[in-house]
Amino acid sequence: MTKGIFITIEGGEGSGKTTLIQRLSHVLQQKGWDVMTTREPGGIPIAEQIRTVILDPAHTVMDARTEALLYAASRRQHLVEKVLPALEQGVIVICDRFVDSSLAYQGHARGLGMDAVWEINRFAIQDIMPELTLFLDVSPEVGLSRINAAADREINRLDLERHSFHERVREGYRMLLKRFPERIVSVNADRLPDDVFEEALQVLMDRLNR
Numbered sequence: 001m002t003k004g005i006f007i008t009i010e011g012g013e014g015s016g017k018t019t020l021i022q023r024l025s026h027v028l029q030q031k032g033w034d035v036m037t038t039r040e041p042g043g044i045p046i047a048e049q050i051r052t053v054i055l056d057p058a059h060t061v062m063d064a065r066t067e068a069l070l071y072a073a074s075r076r077q078h079l080v081e082k083v084l085p086a087l088e089q090g091v092i093v094i095c096d097r098f099v100d101s102s103l104a105y106q107g108h109a110r111g112l113g114m115d116a117v118w119e120i121n122r123f124a125i126q127d128i129m130p131e132l133t134l135f136l137d138v139s140p141e142v143g144l145s146r147i148n149a150a151a152d153r154e155i156n157r158l159d160l161e162r163h164s165f166h167e168r169v170r171e172g173y174r175m176l177l178k179r180f181p182e183r184i185v186s187v188n189a190d191r192l193p194d195d196v197f198e199e200a201l202q203v204l205m206d207r208l209n210r
Contacts, residue, residue, distance in 0.1 A: 004087035006128070007204065008098040011136030012169050013159055014143030015189045016196060017096050020136065023197050024204060025094055033208075036086045039096035041074035044081050050074040055156035062157075068106040068117050075099065076124040084128070092208075098130060100176055100184070105158070108172030109165050129183070132207045134200050135173055136189035140166035143189075 009017045018039075025035045041051040053059065054070050075098070086093050099121045107114035140163055147159055177184050185203050189196050 003090040005092045005132075005208065006083065006087060006095070006130045007092065008095045008100065008130040008133045009136065010097060010100045010104075010133055010173060010184075011189060012138055012140065012143050012166055012173070014146040015136035015138040016146070016193060017136060019193055020134075020197060020200055021094050021096055024201060027201060028092060028204075033092050034090065035092045035094060036082075037094045037096070038078070038082055040078060040098060040101065041071060043078045043083075043095075046081075047074040047078045050077075055158065057155065057157050057160060059157060060160070064106060064110040064112055067110070068102060068112060068120055071102050071106065072120045072124040075102075075121065079125060079128060095130075098133075099125060100133060100135075100173070103176055104169050104172030108175065109168035114172070114175070131183070132204065133180075133184045134203065135177060135184050135186045136196065136200075137170070137173070137186050138189040140170065 009021055011017050021037050025037045028035045040047070041054055042048045050070055050073060054062075054067060054074075083093055083095065099118075102117050102121055103114045106112050107117035144159070144163075144166065147153055147155070174186075177186055187196055187199050187203070
């Protein structure tokens with residue numbers, strides 16, 4: 001049994017996950033919580049190397065199943081090496097993406113099927129799931145425009161996908177919201193960052209105070 005609290009932030013490209021995680025972590029630390037932030041794919045050296053392979057814009061020929069398996073491998077190593085040890089120490093872990101990303105991106109948007117991708121990831125995570133997932137629901141138009149306007153943001157292979165792909169990603173996340181309403185909470189991320197932060201913080205504090 002874990003002692004900490006596992007929280008994930010999900011959303012399409014340009015939804016503002018990184019900024020939100022930084023702000024939530026800062027507030028929780030000010031309130032006296034022990035917080036660790038991390039990301040997927042990545043967070044540790046092995047997973048960061050897998051991230052480089054997955055997101056390299058030159059790897060456009062990557063097969064969808066290969067992509068799904070690489071994400072699951074990265075997730076497994078990150079989980080056992082970084083996330084679980086922190087949870088055992090009573091830390092609040094806020095992770096940028098987790099298994100829901102694979103279900104939305106590879107399962108739905110790539111057409112592999114959510115159930116098939118879930119089976120791959122169930123082997124990797126051994127039933128470890130977040131206690132709370134904040135889904136930053138952003139329209140592809142808004143999300144991609146933010147990416148194009150951010151000069152310092154890396155442009156990865158997923159950013160280069162067609163608009164229809166990002167629409168399917170959003171659709172996949174909304175399907176997951178209906179499937180796991182007790183865990184996933186949707187936040188309208190088309191709004192200004194301050195508005196998104198205030199709502200997300202309220203949801204998070206309500207869950208922590210339980």
